Amino acid sequence: MSSKRILNLVLVAFLFWPCTQVSGQGVSQEKSSLMGAIAGQVINESGQPVVNVLVTLRSLGGSKTVRTTTTDAQGKFEIKGLAPEAYQVWAWQPSFFIATPEDSGSTLYRVGDQVTLRLIKGGVITGTVVSQTGEPVVAVPVRAYRIDDSGQRFRNLSGSFIRTTDDRGVYRIYGLPPGTYIVGAGGSDTSGPEYWVNPFANDAPTFAPSASRDTAGEVAVRSGEEVSGIDIRYQGDPGSSISGTATSAAPVVSGFSIELTRDFQGRSQPTAQSFQQPGSRGFLFSGLADGDYYLTARLLKPEGVEWLISDRRLVKVRGADIDGIELPVKSLGSLSGQIQLKETTAPECKDSIRPSFAETIVTGRRSQRIPNEDQSTVLSLTQLIVPDEHGGFILRNLTPGQYSFRIRTFAKYWYLDSMFLEAASGKVKKGEPERRPVDAVKNLTSVKSGSRISGLTITLAGGAGVIEGKIAPGKNEKTLPRKTFVYLVPAEADRVEDVLRYFVEGVSPDGSFTLSSLPPGRYWALAKTVPENEVPNVEALRLSSSAQLRKELRQQAEAGQADAILKPCQTLTLELPSASPKFTGVP
Numbered sequence: 001m002s003s004k005r006i007l008n009l010v011l012v013a014f015l016f017w018p019c020t021q022v023s024g025q026g027v028s029q030e031k032s033s034l035m036g037a038i039a040g041q042v043i044n045e046s047g048q049p050v051v052n053v054l055v056t057l058r059s060l061g062g063s064k065t066v067r068t069t070t071t072d073a074q075g076k077f078e079i080k081g082l083a084p085e086a087y088q089v090w091a092w093q094p095s096f097f098i099a100t101p102e103d104s105g106s107t108l109y110r111v112g113d114q115v116t117l118r119l120i121k122g123g124v125i126t127g128t129v130v131s132q133t134g135e136p137v138v139a140v141p142v143r144a145y146r147i148d149d150s151g152q153r154f155r156n157l158s159g160s161f162i163r164t165t166d167d168r169g170v171y172r173i174y175g176l177p178p179g180t181y182i183v184g185a186g187g188s189d190t191s192g193p194e195y196w197v198n199p200f201a202n203d204a205p206t207f208a209p210s211a212s213r214d215t216a217g218e219v220a221v222r223s224g225e226e227v228s229g230i231d232i233r234y235q236g237d238p239g240s241s242i243s244g245t246a247t248s249a250a251p252v253v254s255g256f257s258i259e260l261t262r263d264f265q266g267r268s269q270p271t272a273q274s275f276q277q278p279g280s281r282g283f284l285f286s287g288l289a290d291g292d293y294y295l296t297a298r299l300l301k302p303e304g305v306e307w308l309i310s311d312r313r314l315v316k317v318r319g320a321d322i323d324g325i326e327l328p329v330k331s332l333g334s335l336s337g338q339i340q341l342k343e344t345t346a347p348e349c350k351d352s353i354r355p356s357f358a359e360t361i362v363t364g365r366r367s368q369r370i371p372n373e374d375q376s377t378v379l380s381l382t383q384l385i386v387p388d389e390h391g392g393f394i395l396r397n398l399t400p401g402q403y404s405f406r407i408r409t410f411a412k413y414w415y416l417d418s419m420f421l422e423a424a425s426g427k428v429k430k431g432e433p434e435r436r437p438v439d440a441v442k443n444l445t446s447v448k449s450g451s452r453i454s455g456l457t458i459t460l461a462g463g464a465g466v467i468e469g470k471i472a473p474g475k476n477e478k479t480l481p482r483k484t485f486v487y488l489v490p491a492e493a494d495r496v497e498d499v500l501r502y503f504v505e506g507v508s509p510d511g512s513f514t515l516s517s518l519p520p521g522r523y524w525a526l527a528k529t530v531p532e533n534e535v536p537n538v539e540a541l542r543l544s545s546s547a548q549l550r551k552e553l554r555q556q557a558e559a560g561q562a563d564a565i566l567k568p569c570q571t572l573t574l575e576l577p578s579a580s581p582k583f584t585g586v587p
Helices: 003-013 375-381 544-560
Strands: 019-025 034-043 054-059 065-070 076-082 087-092 096-099 114-121 123-130 141-148 162-164 168-176 177-187 219-221 239-249 255-263 265-278 283-288 291-298 307-310 313-317 322-330 334-342 360-366 392-398 401-410 414-421 445-447 452-462 465-471 485-488 503-506 512-518 523-529 565-567 573-576
Touching: 019 114, 019 307, 034 054, 034 087, 065 076, 065 334, 087 114, 087 255, 096 291, 096 485, 123 219, 123 283, 141 168, 162 168, 168 177, 177 307, 239 255, 239 291, 239 313, 239 414, 255 322, 255 375, 265 283, 265 334, 307 445, 313 322, 360 392, 375 565, 401 414, 445 452, 465 485, 465 565, 485 512, 503 512, 503 565, 523 573
Parallel strands: 034 114, 239 322, 334 452, 465 573
Antiparallel strands: 019 334, 034 076, 054 065, 054 087, 096 114, 123 168, 141 162, 141 177, 177 219, 239 283, 255 265, 255 291, 291 307, 291 313, 307 322, 334 392, 360 401, 401 445, 414 452, 465 512, 485 503, 485 523, 523 565
16 A cells, blocks of 8 residues: 555544532443444535435444445435444535534434534636646646635535646636635645656746735635636746655654645645655655745654654745755653543432443643644644543643643533542642642643643533523524524522533524533523634633633623523523624633
8 A cells, every 4th residue: 555545544544521429430331232323314505415425434432433325315324233432424525515513513423313414515716727828738736725714614525625737728626615715836736646747846836817825816715606717827937845854763664744834924824745654765845935834744653543743843945945854753742531420319310321431522622723833733633532431531642732621421411510630749849839639620731742641530420401492583684693602601699600600502503502411500591693713612711711701791691681490400491582792702
């Protein structure tokens, strides 16, 4: 198998919440032998079924199941014989992309679930590439770079935004998510077959209409629409190259992946990818225009679980080749912990189902984005971790930064009761305060390269409730604003400082919402619309630094008087008025 195909397989593999005594460490849960199915339907933007779509299912638990099927004439599918675990399900069809969780609901499913996946038709950019004399330029790679997503986050399933021209010099790039693009011809094409010789690999890209990167024309793309006439008069100017070597103190089996991104107006733009095979002399990027670039090398350890990654290396290209770059890779951070279960004695919950660790997910969320960071690298390292049968877990491949942690269980009537990180070990010096466990909900956890953090204890308690409801559009609105969220805050005065009683959840396009894993008690609710470039999340809302925002939300919710008294293991229906005007300060 070729080195490029091995790399692609590796990257694909990484795509992708009144009580009695606590029971946790050493708790073993019985393994269910019941097998089941996950079924659903794939629809388009208009709600119509999409036929003959490839549907892929992957387990996050111990079985490591990967199954595929296709949709029938009604866009429906079913995958049987599944163990009771947590699963990811996604659909793929050329020229379409799948909506993110914000638009289509959860991406995690369990046996017995009915899944609805919404595919959206991508946009198209097409045009011609001609030489300075007006002749067609044949087989030149043309790439579309998305420079602004307008706050619309989609999981692209159409591959690289790159195509080559035909014998008429015509190119057509399809399956583009909405946003603003620039289009360039020439330079290296790492998406092509290895045996293909690219005669334009050493040319600096020419951007439409006939410009450098800094003066390129911008192209606005909408879902399902075609933008034609984006023609390029090819310059064929020679580009520069960057070469070097990635190194590791650990054994090198699979080889290094080296990613090149370009800095443009403070944003990191993916540019190219190279692969350094074991024992080879190094890597090479050619056909580069003048500009500031960042290099990052990655290496998968032989065990196939942990990555080594280099620091991002800034390289300034100014009309000359640059060689001798060294990219030593080093270990990322990890954090281990334990889930505990706290049973409830509430009579309303006598029939509630205890959480299954096989259907429980733990994730780490880094709080800040580092300037010029390649987000594709960070996201491809992100893991969804399923605890072992005793509730133990390890979060690996954590890039340096500060983290919050999220736990999700399919057990309907259980909620997050506490999350503490044990105090650092070592002798306490005279005069220092006694070290106590740190509340990992209110405070971020710092992770450094190579750090091995342990002692995160997550306690889930029984007796949670659920609030479901719907929001109607305002008087002058036909539909709700796309970025509408429901906030839930504690109404009881003695619970104001309990950050685990603050919640935020997105509202579906039809106005419906579900707030789950809620501790019993009295709440106020309100709906808010937020700016397009902001995505609220409950972990940030609960941080100590968000105290003022929680205070403001509670004041606004109290004035709205959308009151809910939630009993243990109860599901309530709540009607909310239309969303309030936009506000800033979303965590």
